[in-house]
Amino acid sequence: MVRITQQRAKCIGCNACVEAASYRWRISRRDGKCTLIQGVEKRGFYTVVVGDDEYEENRSAALHCPVNIIKVEQIK
Secondary structure: OOOEEHHHHOEEEEEEEEHHHOOEEEEOOOOOOEEEEOOOEEEEEEEEEHHHHHHHHHHHHHOOOOOOOEOOOOOO
16 A cells, blocks of 8 residues: 655645646646645645555656655555
8 A cells, every 4th residue: 555645735736746647646726736636634734545556656756746745655
């Protein structure tokens, strides 16, 4: 399993995560920030747990994020 976490308030809407994993990220038409699809908000952080097959693309999204607000970690 993989946990993906985003601190959305600090997002600048650069679209790097959408390009890396478009099935998991999208740009909000409301405010222009990237949104973690199916992410659940808690204290400003959006989190989703997904299968191992999504690790590589979302790790790339995290690495290319210029403001470093995406965290991807493998969990048991």
